[in-house]
Amino acid sequence: MKRFLILLAxxxxxxxxxxxxxITYWQYDFATRVDAMNQLIAQFEAANPGIKVVQETFPYDGxxxxxxxxxxxxxxxxxxxxxxxxxxxxxxxxxxxPLPEQYFDAAELDANFAPLxxxxxxxxTWYGLPTAVRSLALFYNADMLAAAGYDAPPATWEExxxxxxxxxxxxxxxxxxxxxxxxxxxxxxxxxxxVLVRQFGGAPYxxxxxxxxxxxxxxxxxxxxxxxxxxKYGFTVPEFVPGNNGYRDGFRQLENIAMIVDGSFAIGDxxxxxxxxxxxxxxxxxxxxxxxxxxxxxxxxxxxxxAKDPAKLEAAAKFLQFVTSDEAMKLWLDVVxxxxxxxxxxxxxxxxxxxxxxxxxxxxxxxxxxxFVDETGQRDTMVDAINEVVLQGTxxxxxxxxxxxxxxxxxxxNR
Amino acid sequence: MRSSHGAPRRRRLSLTTREALxxxxxxxxxxxxxxxFRLWPAVQSxxxxxxTWHVDxxxxxxxxxxxxREMYANFAAKGDLFKxxxxxxxxxxxxxxxxxxxxxxxxxxxxxxxxxKGLFRAIYFAPYVTPAAAVAWVWGWMYxxxxxxxxxxxxxxxxxxxxxxxxxxxxxxxxxxxxxKQALIAVAAVVIWQQLGxxxxxxxxxxxxxxxxxxxxxSIDGANGWQRFWHITFPLLNPVIVxxxxxxxxSTLQMFDQVQNINFTDQGGPLGSTLTIALYMYEQAxxxxxxxxxxxVTVLLFAIILVITLVQLKVTQRKVEY
Numbered sequence: 001m002k003r004f005l006i007l008l009a010x011x012x013x014x015x016x017x018x019x020x021x022x023i024t025y026w027q028y029d030f031a032t033r034v035d036a037m038n039q040l041i042a043q044f045e046a047a048n049p050g051i052k053v054v055q056e057t058f059p060y061d062g063x064x065x066x067x068x069x070x071x072x073x074x075x076x077x078x079x080x081x082x083x084x085x086x087x088x089x090x091x092x093x094x095x096x097x098p099l100p101e102q103y104f105d106a107a108e109l110d111a112n113f114a115p116l117x118x119x120x121x122x123x124x125t126w127y128g129l130p131t132a133v134r135s136l137a138l139f140y141n142a143d144m145l146a147a148a149g150y151d152a153p154p155a156t157w158e159e160x161x162x163x164x165x166x167x168x169x170x171x172x173x174x175x176x177x178x179x180x181x182x183x184x185x186x187x188x189x190x191x192x193x194x195v196l197v198r199q200f201g202g203a204p205y206x207x208x209x210x211x212x213x214x215x216x217x218x219x220x221x222x223x224x225x226x227x228x229x230x231x232k233y234g235f236t237v238p239e240f241v242p243g244n245n246g247y248r249d250g251f252r253q254l255e256n257i258a259m260i261v262d263g264s265f266a267i268g269d270x271x272x273x274x275x276x277x278x279x280x281x282x283x284x285x286x287x288x289x290x291x292x293x294x295x296x297x298x299x300x301x302x303x304x305x306x307a308k309d310p311a312k313l314e315a316a317a318k319f320l321q322f323v324t325s326d327e328a329m330k331l332w333l334d335v336v337x338x339x340x341x342x343x344x345x346x347x348x349x350x351x352x353x354x355x356x357x358x359x360x361x362x363x364x365x366x367x368x369x370x371x372f373v374d375e376t377g378q379r380d381t382m383v384d385a386i387n388e389v390v391l392q393g394t395x396x397x398x399x400x401x402x403x404x405x406x407x408x409x410x411x412x413x414n415r
Numbered sequence: 416m417r418s419s420h421g422a423p424r425r426r427r428l429s430l431t432t433r434e435a436l437x438x439x440x441x442x443x444x445x446x447x448x449x450x451x452f453r454l455w456p457a458v459q460s461x462x463x464x465x466x467t468w469h470v471d472x473x474x475x476x477x478x479x480x481x482x483x484r485e486m487y488a489n490f491a492a493k494g495d496l497f498k499x500x501x502x503x504x505x506x507x508x509x510x511x512x513x514x515x516x517x518x519x520x521x522x523x524x525x526x527x528x529x530x531x532k533g534l535f536r537a538i539y540f541a542p543y544v545t546p547a548a549a550v551a552w553v554w555g556w557m558y559x560x561x562x563x564x565x566x567x568x569x570x571x572x573x574x575x576x577x578x579x580x581x582x583x584x585x586x587x588x589x590x591x592x593x594x595x596k597q598a599l600i601a602v603a604a605v606v607i608w609q610q611l612g613x614x615x616x617x618x619x620x621x622x623x624x625x626x627x628x629x630x631x632x633x634s635i636d637g638a639n640g641w642q643r644f645w646h647i648t649f650p651l652l653n654p655v656i657v658x659x660x661x662x663x664x665x666s667t668l669q670m671f672d673q674v675q676n677i678n679f680t681d682q683g684g685p686l687g688s689t690l691t692i693a694l695y696m697y698e699q700a701x702x703x704x705x706x707x708x709x710x711x712v713t714v715l716l717f718a719i720i721l722v723i724t725l726v727q728l729k730v731t732q733r734k735v736e737y
Contacts, residue, residue: 068700376702392595
């Protein structure tokens with residue numbers, strides 16, 4: 001009898017095991033994001049006993065490489081997180097599948113998600129959804145500003161230049177402290193393209209992002225202004241603090257950088273610093289001048305692995321729905337500090353009035369999400385244009401014209 | 416193999432044949448490894464270079480030589496491939512010559528010391544076993560314009576000579592990795608420094624093979640240290656030099672880690688001045704998901720390494736007998 005019972009228990013156990021669907025979720029390794037996702041997975045599994053979610057993470061720098069190599073072998077993620085700018089390259093090579101219509105209603109998504117999230121579509125088809133969106137703002141070290149006699153952050157670029165110059169300290173030919181953390185490879189290439197070009201009265205691209213239009217006078221003025229921070233005003237230098245995230249390290253840890261432009265995703269880490277800090281909307285050229293910002297997001301998408309069998313596809317779709325639901329967005333805001341991607345949550349007045357989230361939320365109203373075709377390549381062309389000016393002494397006009405021609409080739413080749 | 420009376424007599428293999436068979440049997444394992452994990456992927460990557468890339472093999476379209484034409488166009492327009500190939504030439508000249516010559520000289524010197532022999536050898540070998548990422552990170556800080564030890568030294572030096580009333584001897588802080596002109600040389604120096612230990616070991620091994628009586632005889636005949644090196648050590652080291660040259664050439668042509676890590680946010684920069692073929696290939700494959708094009712680049716890299724190695728073998732290998 002005892003044996004029979006054991007056998008029965010084993011059989012029941014096996015059949016329960018067989019009914020369970022396991023899906024794999026991939027994202028890059030970032031402590032708060034991993035933590036938030038673990039909490040979401042626990043909630044999801046509790047609500048869906050038949051589904052198990054395994055989270056696997058990789059260092060940011062090797063993340064795309066893991067994806068590139070694993071999926072063709074039928075391994076790895078069923079649901080993967082990707083930067084929206086990578087979507088075109090991933091989609092072209094078949095690494096993501098369209099959101100299945102039986103689980104996702106396109107019209108509903110259009111209505112529920114912030115307008116910026118439209119960039120998760122390719123040719124009108126939804127390929128994924130974000131939990132959070134991000135925009136840029138100016139972080140500043142309030143102690144440093146106060147020590148120099150400034151009790152408020154800059155509202156205009158003129159004030160920004162003045163404060164940054166006042167906070168720059170040199171010893172002989174070498175900088176000891178800089179007013180601004182120059183980071184063309186960080187967020188500054190977006191700052192030039194989507195913020196400064198527009199503030200100077202231009203547009204970086206045609207409305208459908210098929211033509212590069214920044215190589216006009218407005219664009220040249222924008223690049224001149226930005227590179228002047230190094231070449232004319234001298235309150236910053238390239239690679240002031242060496243390393244992967246030098247501008248952040250200098251601001252947060254070494255405390256030798258007074259101001260940086262960074263995304264809302266940096267909030268979680270900046271909160272840990274030991275000095276008084278603040279964050280403010282990106283400066284404008286003059287009071288009531290044109291405001292602009294760069295909006296972006298990481299999205300969650302289904303891979304071809306998820307489409308291998310219907311049970312898996314259903315589980316993966318359910319999980320994707322859950323991690324992009326309003327509840328998940330609230331948790332993500334608390335744990336990671338990133339702004340919710342849904343229209344209803346982002347329009348919460350309390351959020352817009354928050355001293356930390358406020359500047360980012362308000363910026364979403366006037367933010368543009370560049371429609372990339374090859375984010376890496378397009379980033380490199382702007383970074384090279386900036387480097388041409390500050391490292392090689394090329395005129396901003398020539399550098400920008402070369403960049404525009406090169407970027408246009410990328411746009412043409414990938415459409 | 417036993418044979419006994421009454422059993423049909425089998426043909427006996429000679430001892431040498433049997434030994435050879437055993438040797439082949441054991442060699443089969445590495446051979447299989449080589450075939451499956453080296454040669455087969457190489458053939459596969461040749462095949463990939465003729466197809467567009469897609470996760471689903473059914474959707475990979477044959478496009479013939481299009482990627483090769485694209486490589487040519489990129490090269491002709493002085494794009495990134497051109498920069499990578501140009502940089503490879505500079506790396507080759509700097510790194511290979513630097514490694515082999517400094518490695519040989521260090522080995523000869525290390526071979527002639529008697530005190531702390533082991534310690535010195537360990538010190539020279541240590542960089543070789545340090546991970547490239549750690550090396551790149553530390554050197555990145557040393558090269559830092561504002562915080563690096565090199566510019567600290569230059570600025571102290573400038574203060575010193577200025578105080579002496581010799582300001583014309585002062586040297587400005589250098590941009591190093593942030594200068595498109597200096598970055599490649601700076602990276603090459605790191606690679607030479609890191610690979611030196613390996614070269615030293617190779618040359619030390621080679622030096623052990625040079626008969627001591629020959630050196631002693633030359634000494635008695637009145638040859639000085641330089642003459643002994645130039646007329647005895649150097650010619651007899653020729654096979655080692657050839658080996659070291661080829662190994663360092665191949666590793667230089669495949670350079671990746673150091674370049675990728677030393678300027679992480681602008682890999683191969685600034686302005687493509689440190690880009691290598693391997694890094695270019697990596698960016699195409701794993702940042703742009705253009706695996707077909709990247710495969711075509713690996714085929715090019717393979718062809719380059721093959722040709723250079725064959726030329727080196729032809730030019731440098733000569734028998735030296737005394």
